Amino acid sequence: MIVIVCANPALDITYAVPSLRHGGSHRVRQVREQAGGKGINVARVLKQIGTDSVVVGFAGGPIGEAVHADLDTAKISHKLTPIKAHTRRSIAVVDADDATVFNEPGPVVTPSEWQSLTEQFAAHVAGASVVVLAGSLPRGVAEDAYAHLVHTAHDAGAPVIVDADGHALRHAIAAGPYLVKPNVAEAAELFDGALESTEDVLAAADALRARGASAVIISRGSRGLVAVTEDGSAFSAHSRQTVCGNPTGAGDALTAAIARGVAHSHDWTARLNEAIALAAACVAVDAAGHFDEATRDEIKQTVEIKVLR
Amino acid sequence: MIVIVCANPALDITYAVPSLRHGGSHRVRQVREQAGGKGINVARVLKQIGTDSVVVGFAGGPIGEAVHADLDTAKISHKLTPIKAHTRRSIAVVDADDATVFNEPGPVVTPSEWQSLTEQFAAHVAGASVVVLAGSLPRGVAEDAYAHLVHTAHDAGAPVIVDADGHALRHAIAAGPYLVKPNVAEAAELFDGALESTEDVLAAADALRARGASAVIISRGSRGLVAVTEDGSAFSAHSRQTVCGNPTGAGDALTAAIARGVAHSHDWTARLNEAIALAAACVAVDAAGHFDEATRDEIKQTVEIKVLR
Numbered sequence: 001m002i003v004i005v006c007a008n009p010a011l012d013i014t015y016a017v018p019s020l021r022h023g024g025s026h027r028v029r030q031v032r033e034q035a036g037g038k039g040i041n042v043a044r045v046l047k048q049i050g051t052d053s054v055v056v057g058f059a060g061g062p063i064g065e066a067v068h069a070d071l072d073t074a075k076i077s078h079k080l081t082p083i084k085a086h087t088r089r090s091i092a093v094v095d096a097d098d099a100t101v102f103n104e105p106g107p108v109v110t111p112s113e114w115q116s117l118t119e120q121f122a123a124h125v126a127g128a129s130v131v132v133l134a135g136s137l138p139r140g141v142a143e144d145a146y147a148h149l150v151h152t153a154h155d156a157g158a159p160v161i162v163d164a165d166g167h168a169l170r171h172a173i174a175a176g177p178y179l180v181k182p183n184v185a186e187a188a189e190l191f192d193g194a195l196e197s198t199e200d201v202l203a204a205a206d207a208l209r210a211r212g213a214s215a216v217i218i219s220r221g222s223r224g225l226v227a228v229t230e231d232g233s234a235f236s237a238h239s240r241q242t243v244c245g246n247p248t249g250a251g252d253a254l255t256a257a258i259a260r261g262v263a264h265s266h267d268w269t270a271r272l273n274e275a276i277a278l279a280a281a282c283v284a285v286d287a288a289g290h291f292d293e294a295t296r297d298e299i300k301q302t303v304e305i306k307v308l309r
Numbered sequence: 310m311i312v313i314v315c316a317n318p319a320l321d322i323t324y325a326v327p328s329l330r331h332g333g334s335h336r337v338r339q340v341r342e343q344a345g346g347k348g349i350n351v352a353r354v355l356k357q358i359g360t361d362s363v364v365v366g367f368a369g370g371p372i373g374e375a376v377h378a379d380l381d382t383a384k385i386s387h388k389l390t391p392i393k394a395h396t397r398r399s400i401a402v403v404d405a406d407d408a409t410v411f412n413e414p415g416p417v418v419t420p421s422e423w424q425s426l427t428e429q430f431a432a433h434v435a436g437a438s439v440v441v442l443a444g445s446l447p448r449g450v451a452e453d454a455y456a457h458l459v460h461t462a463h464d465a466g467a468p469v470i471v472d473a474d475g476h477a478l479r480h481a482i483a484a485g486p487y488l489v490k491p492n493v494a495e496a497a498e499l500f501d502g503a504l505e506s507t508e509d510v511l512a513a514a515d516a517l518r519a520r521g522a523s524a525v526i527i528s529r530g531s532r533g534l535v536a537v538t539e540d541g542s543a544f545s546a547h548s549r550q551t552v553c554g555n556p557t558g559a560g561d562a563l564t565a566a567i568a569r570g571v572a573h574s575h576d577w578t579a580r581l582n583e584a585i586a587l588a589a590a591c592v593a594v595d596a597a598g599h600f601d602e603a604t605r606d607e608i609k610q611t612v613e614i615k616v617l618r
Contacts, residue, residue, distance in 0.1 A: 015411055022329055023407035031413050062371040062378075069371070091400065093411065098332035102324055102402060104340050 002046060002053040002259050003128040003158070005121060005149060006039025008106055008138040009055075009080075010090045011063045011070075012288065020095045035070040036090060036288060038135035038163055041252035042259065043076045044289030045278065051260050054079060056120050058138065060107055061086030079124065081116045083107055092248075094286075099246070108140040121149055128158040129263040132255060133172065135164065143167040150175035159262055162213075163255050165189065173208055178230070178262070179215040180208060181255055187218045201226045202234055202308060217258065217275075219251055224276060226308070229268050234308035237272040241302040243280045243295060249288025253278040269305055276303045311355060311568050312437040312467070314430060314458060315348025315366040317415055317447040318389075319399045320375050321597065329404045344379040345399060345597060347444035347472055350561035351568065352385045353598030354587065360569045363388060365429050367447065369416055370395030388433065390425045392418055401557075403595075408555070417449040430458055437467040438572040441564060442481065444473065452476040459484035468571055471522075472564050474498065482517060487539070487571070488524040489517060490564055496527045510535045511543055511617060526567065526584075528560055533585060535617070538577050543617035546581040550611040552589045552604060558597025562587040578614055585612045 016030040043053045055076060059067050060083035067087055071078045085107030093100045125131060131153040133146050146168050153160045159178035162169065165186040173180055187204045188195045195201045195218070205216040205228040214230040224238025257278040261271030281296035282288070325339040352362045364385060368376050369392035376396055380387045394416030402409045434440060440462040442455050455477050462469045468487035471478065474495040482489055496513045497504045504510045504527070514525040514537040523539040533547025566587040570580030590605035591597070 015413075017411070020331055020409075022331070022409055025410040026412065028411050028413050062375045065374075066371045091411075100329075100331055101334040102326070102337050102400075103335065104324075104337050 001124075001128055002051065002130045002132060002263055003121070003124045004039045004043050004053050004055045004132040004134060006037045006043075006055050006057040006135055007117065007141065007145070008088070008136045009035060009037035009040055009057050009059065009067050010088050010104075010106070011066050012036030013089055013091045014287070015091065015093045017093060017095050019097075020093055020100055032287065033066070033070070034287065034289070035067040035074070038252050038255075039132065040067075040071070040076070041249045041289035042132055042134055042256045044074060045253045045256035045282070045291060046260060047074065047076055048291065049256070049260060049278075051263070052077065054124055056117060056124060057081070058083045058107070058109060058113065058117065059087050060084060063087040063089055079120050081113060081120055083109055083113045085109070106138055109138045110140060114141050114145065118148065118152070122152055122156075125153050125156045125158055128153070128156065130259050131158045131160045132259050133160060133162045133164065134252070134255060137164075137168050144171040146172035147175035150177050161255060161259055161262065163251065173212045176212045176214070178213075179217065179258065180213045181217045181219065181251070181258065183219045183221070183251055198226060198236055198308070202228070205234070217254070219254055219279070221247065225254070225272070227268065227272060232309070233268070235268065235272060235305055236308055237276050237303060237305045239276050239280055239299050239302045240304060241280075241299060243283045243299070245283040246286050247283050250279040250282045252288065253282035253291055272305055273300060273303045310433075310437055311360065311362040311439045311441060311572055312430070312433045313348045313352050313362050313364045313441045313443060315346045315352075315364050315444060316426065316450065316454070317397070317445045318344060318346035318349055318366050318368065318376050319397045319415070320372045321345030322398055322400045323596070324400065324402045326402055326404050328406075329402055329409055341596065342375070342379070343596065343598070344376040344383070347561050347564075348441065349376075349380070349385070350558045350598035351441055351443055351565045353383060354562045354565035354591070354600060355569060356383060356385055357600065358565070358569060358587070360572070361386065363433055365426060365433060366390070367392045367416070367418060367422065367426065368396050369393060372396040372398055388429050390422060390429055392416055392422045394418070415447055418447045419449060423450050423454065427457065427461070431461050431465075434462050434465045434467055437462070437465065439568050440467045440469045441568050442469060442471045442473065442486075443561070443564060446473075446477050453480040455481035456484035459486045470564060470568055470571070472560065482521045485521045485523070487522075488526065488567065489522045490526045490528065490560070490567065492528045492530070492560055507535060507545055507617070511537070514543070526563070528563055528588070530556065534563070534581070536577065536581060541618070542577070544577065544581060544614055545617055546585050546612060546614045548585050548589055548608050548611045549613060550589075550608060552592045552608070554592040555595050556592050559588040559591045561598065562591035562600055581614055582609060582612045
């Protein structure tokens with residue numbers, strides 16, 4: 001079983017409008033709604049590739065109930081600790097040209113609510129094949145919260161994959177997780193200056209290993225990814241074919257592929273191949289957490305993996 | 310007791326952002342949320358002026374529950390018939406320059422759900438001093454639905470105020486309500502051409518009386534209103550002082566003032582004075598259904614009522 005922590009889930013709402021006008025009043029043509037947040041997106045992709053997981057997180061208020069109900073509909077196992085504050089919404093207004101996104105600040109979680117989550121986590125992690133810590137921490141939770149969960153997972157013998165950014169990521173790395181997976185902007189934020197060339201990205205990945213992570217994947221959008229494994233081997237991977245569409249959630253599909261690969265003890269080549277294909281297949285579909293199976297199968301034939309070291 | 314039908318309530322959500330950018334990703338600074346829809350706004354204003362009412366309407370899904378909970382918090386009596394489809398949201402994104410609004414299409418109501426509402430309505434209307442039918446009809450409900458409610462109210466001896474537009478208004482007028490209260494744009498929609506001068510507006514009000522309404526108020530924004538009473542007298546009313554702010558909900562404050570005036574058998578001068586003052590005091594406050602009491606008291610001293618006929 002893969003245990004996924006989604007500490008700051010959201011109700012993702014998508015509004016289709018003909019054209020967004022500042023100051024205008026819009027009749028929304030179509031409303032789509034699904035439970036979201038990085039961890040839940042990862043669980044959704046895992047479900048579609050036939051891998052069960054359990055999502056540990058928070059849910060509060062009527063929006064929390066909607067997240068609950070949507071996970072039930074999607075048959076994704078979950079253990080959401082009830083909180084007093086309300087789960088956040090994220091609204092994407094999509095017109096012919098672009099997507100305009102509004103992210104609510106989200107709930108403030110109390111110390112005792114966080115304590116309940118850590119107890120749920122400890123109970124589930126006992127039998128976990130892999131642990132995924134994905135997305136932002138809610139307000140009210142200490143910056144080093146992920147670091148504590150990494151230690152709990154280690155005590156239970158489960159490898160941890162962290163997909164976070166900023167201080168939460170910094171602290172998590174110092175706790176020595178199996179793998180961290182920032183994108184190139186998130187990785188750059190931990191250093192001074194941009195990461196342009198493959199050499200830059202590789203150097204950053206090495207630096208993150210030096211700080212505590214056993215393995216590192218840095219994703220680079222349509223340019224693919226750079227991976228440094230637990231034994232120091234380094235690869236780059238990308239697809240020769242570009243997929244156009246909505247990149248939201250592509251990183252979560254990548255995390256899902258890697259988590260499954262780790263759970264099944266697949267080798268790094270298989271993991272990276274699946275990761276590139278799933279991420280691209282997710283771009284082909286509008287909603288985060290979903291992917292197009294035909295695109296996945298097609299892209300798999302076009303992935304190029306280079307041994308950098 | 311004033312009975313208010315709010316057949317298509319909404320959860321009104323307001324997002325404060327520094328500046329709306331098309332294609333951008335926005336951190337929402339502040340989220341406000343309250344039950345809305347014209348009928349609920351009327352009930353909220355009535356509450357603040359010390360007049361109890363009961364809202365009859367629909368509520369479905371988690372958004373319906375949020376509407377429910379907010380009415381309970383505001384201590385507004387309600388009898389919301391449960392529906393299978395979900396209550397709609399309306400989102401206003403407010404930045405330094407403007408408000409940009411997204412209205413969801415709202416639920417489709419089934420014939421048996423509408424039947425339940427009419428039964429609730431009939432049960433409450435027995436002891437009603439005034440009935441208010443406010444706002445749009447939900448999808449799935451016949452265009453002449455308000456006309457049937459007007460007949461039910463008449464059978465119970467209760468005068469009816471209608472605040473609607475388009476076909477729902479057209480049919481309601483033919484059923485002979487006590488008063489209709491379109492704004493100038495809504496009134497113009499029922500005729501050919503714009504209503505510019507006071508003479509135009511008065512002629513339109515007379516035409517609406519000829520179609521079946523006993524009395525008519527046509528509101529004209531900062532230009533005040535034109536009223537024709539049940540005995541054919543005509544007035545214009547406006548404030549000498551202009552209030553700057555958010556006009557959303559000002560029409561609902563006007564309806565609330567008139568409903569209270571009718572319930573208490575106030576004369577037309579008192580009704581119009583209160584209506585102009587409450588509408589202006591509502592403009593002074595950001596959220597619909599709320600008003601500033603100091604502004605109300607101040608504006609009351611500046612209202613000019615002219616006898617047109």
